[in-house]
Amino acid sequence: NAGVMQNPRHLVRRRGQEARLRCSPMKGHSHVYWYRQLPEEGLKFMVYLQKENIIDESGMPKERFSAEFPKEGPSILRIQQVVRGDSAAYFCASSPKGPGTQYFGPGTRLLVL
Amino acid sequence: QQPVQSPQAVILREGEDAVINCSSSKALYSVHWYRQKHGEAPVFLMILLKGGEQKGHEKISASFNEKKQQSSLYLTASQLSYSGTYFCGTEEGSTDKLIFGTGTRLQVFP
Numbered sequence: 001n002a003g004v005m006q007n008p009r010h011l012v013r014r015r016g017q018e019a020r021l022r023c024s025p026m027k028g029h030s031h032v033y034w035y036r037q038l039p040e041e042g043l044k045f046m047v048y049l050q051k052e053n054i055i056d057e058s059g060m061p062k063e064r065f066s067a068e069f070p071k072e073g074p075s076i077l078r079i080q081q082v083v084r085g086d087s088a089a090y091f092c093a094s095s096p097k098g099p100g101t102q103y104f105g106p107g108t109r110l111l112v113l
Numbered sequence: 114q115q116p117v118q119s120p121q122a123v124i125l126r127e128g129e130d131a132v133i134n135c136s137s138s139k140a141l142y143s144v145h146w147y148r149q150k151h152g153e154a155p156v157f158l159m160i161l162l163k164g165g166e167q168k169g170h171e172k173i174s175a176s177f178n179e180k181k182q183q184s185s186l187y188l189t190a191s192q193l194s195y196s197g198t199y200f201c202g203t204e205e206g207s208t209d210k211l212i213f214g215t216g217t218r219l220q221v222f223p
Contacts, residue, residue, distance in 0.1 A: 031209065042115070042200060043155065043213040056210050091154060095209075102145070102202075102211065104154040 002027065004094050004105035005074075012111045019079040019086070021108045025094030032075040033102060034060075034067060037089045049075060082112045114138055116203045116214035123219045125191045133186040133217045135201035144177050144184040145202040145211060148195075155200060158186075191221045 005024040013019050025032050030051050035043040045059040049069040060067065064082075069075040079086055089109050093102035116137040123131050135144065143162045147155035161177035161184060172189040184203075188195055198218045202211035 033211070035213075042216045043202075045210060045212060048210050058210075101157050101160055103157065104147075106154050 004029075004092060004103050006090075006092055006105035006108050008108060009106060010109050010111070012113065013082045014113050015083055016081050019082050019110055019112075021077040021079075021090050021092075021110070022074040023077070023092035023094075023105055024074040025092075026096075026103055029094035029096050029103075031095045031097060032069050033093045033095075034075075034077050035091045035093065037091060037107075039088075043091065046077070079110075082110075084112050086110060087112045115212060116201055118199075118201060118214040118217045120217060121215070123217060125195075125219065125221045127193060127221055127223050128190050129221075131188045131191060131219060133188070133199050133201075133219070135184045135186070135203070135214050137182045137203050137205075139182065139203075139205045141177075141179060141182055141184075141203050142206050143204045144175075145204070146175055146184075146186050147200045147202065147213075148197045149200065150197040158199075188219070191219075193221050193223065195219060196221045 004026055007022050032049045034046040037043050047060045047067045048056040052071050064080045066078045089107045091104050091107045093104045095102045116135050119134045145160045146158040149155040163179040174187045177184045198216045200216050201214040
């Protein structure tokens with residue numbers, strides 16, 4: 001059973017470009033969570049999704065950030081018009097149903113030049 | 114509000130014990146513990162549900178005091194592989210959302 005998969009693992013963007021981060025949850029998991037981690041800091045909750053629904057997006061910036069988890073395919077975290085402050089590691093986690101253990105993917109390290 | 118972990122950092126010799134605490138200002142439904150090594154993803158250690166339970170996993174165990182809104186992680190006879198940053202994740206009510214603590218960096222030396 002493959003674990004949570006994220007791609008790309010590393011992403012470099014110039015200011016103003018768009019970043020798309022993908023997360024494929026573990027097989028059988030219908031809950032996806034996105035977290036952001038700045039260097040030497042903790043994990044900050046961004047958004048919680050179930051298939052086709054956003055359950056909680058209280059941690060996501062109101063502008064430029066969006067997330068989706070379509071019926072088919074991976075969950076996508078999209079950052080429009082990236083700025084240097086968006087540089088961070090973005091982790092997604094999945095669980096079969098909440099509450100419960102969340103299994104983390106390897107993360108996408110975004111660098112904005 | 115983010116749970117507070119203490120201490121912020123711990124340095125141990127192999128074989129020594131450590132305790133990491135996690136305190137929340139809010140009533141908790143569950144506490145999750147993770148370990149993250151540098152440049153890697155967090156790895157799940159254990160989950161504790163309200164009810165004051167205690168759990169163990171090899172030489173790592175944890176307790177959860179819901180009245181005090183605190184959890185503690187106990188590392189016994191530490192090994193080099195225990196090095197990393199430990200995070201508690203708290204769930205307030207059955208929201209399915211984890212709020213992670215400030216982290217405790219643990220280094221074990223031979």
